[in-house]
Amino acid sequence: MHKLTVPIPDEAIRALRAGDQVSLTGIMVTARDAAHKFLVETYVRVDQPTQELELYQELKSILNGGAIYHCGPVVSKNPDGTWRFVAAGPTTSIREEVYEPEVIAHFNVKAVIGKGGMGPNTLKANQEHTAVYLSAVGGAATLIADAVKEVVTVYKKDEFGVPEAFWVIRVEDFPAVVTMDAHGRSIHDEVAAASQSRFDELVK
Amino acid sequence: MNDLTEQFVELIRKAATELPPDVEQALVAAKERELPGSAAAGALETILRNVGLARQLSSPVCQDTGTPIFEIYHPQHVSTREVTAAVRRACALATQRAFLRPNAVDSVTGINSGDNTGVDFPTLHFHEWDDDAIKAQLLLKGGGSENVGAQYKLPDAQLKAGRDLEGVRKVVLDAVLRAQGEGCSPGVIGVCIGGDRGSGYIKAKQTLLRRLDEPNPDAALDALERRLLSDLNSLDIGPMGFGGRTTVLGVRIAAQHRLPACYFVSIAYMCWANRRATVVIRDGQATYA
Known part of the structure; x- marks a missing residue:
């Protein structure tokens, strides 16, 4: 079990191999479909960002050496107005494949956490920018919510809705498995190839 | 008729937070x-561990609390509008x-209704x-598992799948191969043979209400379910696609009459969190299962 603390140094990322179990501690931010589209269209695919500049500074600081979590949580508001994560498992990551390599490169993200794995562009971005993709267990929502010790803040909640907002959270011992490392290995590709050859035998 | 709102809230709470015992046993x-x-x-x-904690805390098993699909059986005098x-x-x-995440999004404006109601949301089917x-x-x-559902039209030249149960076996294998771990394996595979493009998917989902320890009443379909369970688990896709011996927990197959011109196989992939619950309300008394 590798213990990772955010911000994650490059040498800790390089030490990880596909198949390793990890536990993360520190600050991470949830981002899914609307958030990725927003990040790339507002900040990355422009000559110079001109909109939402205050949020840009906040996100740059959170994401530098940081972790993005593909998650649309169930949240509950405490009587004192703060938020609490009730259920927070990962959502399917591949939908962000068109955005993630640019997000990793632009913001210096070190760990992308989700489920189901990502494609060749993210695998390449992992190698080029020393990052990893971590699989959390899909549906393990209550257990993961238990690892979320604090909701630090939330951005874009009213505009994107609860599941799609940027939730900045502090986690302790968040459990995950390295399924795409920084050395070009993807468990997703390996399992896909092995299951394809077994399939070919079964339908012959 | 009495107001059944609270009984339905409890039904939702139970479905969202307590995984059925047969599903939990299959996971063990x-x-x-x-x-x-x-x-x-x-x-x-x-x-x-998550299933145990969710039950203990009465908290959703998965944060994607999904499309609520209600199958409601009622006597003649009950108003389906009131229900x-x-x-x-x-x-x-x-x-x-x-107990539910706000999950109903307006497809035109992108605005989440915030309360899980909207146009044709939730889904209700009534049976007198x-x-x-x-x-x-x-x-x-x-939703993650919904995205890996698939509908095939037989014959399928590429898969060499004809209009027979062997053809059905091939396309179900293909659907699970394509899904890999993305539907949150090990899942339960609901299949409908026949019908049209609409009715087939509805039926495929309705099969997911059958308990995993309950055999198919149709002998031919029961045999196909067992064969597919063994074939699918030999793909070694494993839990969450990490590789491993269990790719699916079960296969449920139903059939509908079809047009001579059409032979659809509709496949509903249900994640391991096969959340279902039942309430029977008799003389004002609710019994949950």
Whole structure:
């Protein structure tokens, strides 16, 4: 079990191999479909960002050496107005494949956490920018919510809705498995190839 | 008729937070089959710890509380409009109480209604029956697994799948191969042979309400379910696609009459969190299962 603390140094990322179990501690931010589209269209695919500049500074600081979590949580508001994560498992990551390599490169993200794995562009971005993709267990929502010790803040909640907002959270011992490392290995590709050859035998 | 709103809220709470015992037992058996220390065994341990914690805290098993699909059996004199209104009120209340995530998004404006009600949301199907009780079955069908569902039109030249059960076997294998771990394996595969493009998918989902330890009443379909269970688990896609011995927990197959011109196979992939619950309301008394 590798213990990772955010911000994650490059040498800790390089030490990880596909198949390793990890536990993360520190600050991470949830981002899914609307958030990725927003990040790339507002900040990355422009000559110079001109909109939402205050949020840009906040996100740059959170994401530098940081972790993005593909998650649309169930949240509950405490009587004192703060938020609490009730259920927070990962959502399917591949939908962000068109955005993630640019997000990793632009913001210096070190760990992308989700489920189901990502494609060749993210695998390449992992190698080029020393990052990893971590699989959390899909549906393990209550257990993961238990690892979320604090909701630090939330951005874009009213505009994107609860599941799609940027939730900045502090986690302790968040459990995950390295399924795409920084050395070009993807468990997703390996399992896909092995299951394809077994399939070919079964339908012959 | 009494207002059934609170009974339906409890039905939703139960479905969202308590995994049915047969599904949990299948997950325990799956964990025992995996190599200790493997990523697959680790994933199943995490899943089982999560299931226990969710039940204990009355908190959703998965944050994607899915499309609520209600199958409602009612006597002749019950107003389906009143039942629909009560179900919609229950969805909104269950969202307020954090048993459901706000999950209904306006497809044109992109705005989340915030309370799990919207156009044709939740899904309700009514069945009149002779019993004087009202029975409601609820399936919470998550979106990640919904995205890997598939519909095939036989014959399929590429898969060499003809219009017979062997052809059905091939396309189900293909759908699960394509899904890999993305539908949150080990899942339950609901299949409908025949029907049209609309009715087939509805039926495929309705099969997911059958318990995993309950055989198919049709001998030919039962045999196909067993064959597919064994074939699919030999793909070694494993829990969450990490590789491993359990790729699916079960296969449920139903058939509908079809047009001579059409032969559809509709496949609903249900994640391991096969969340379903039933309430029977008789003489004002609700019994949950």
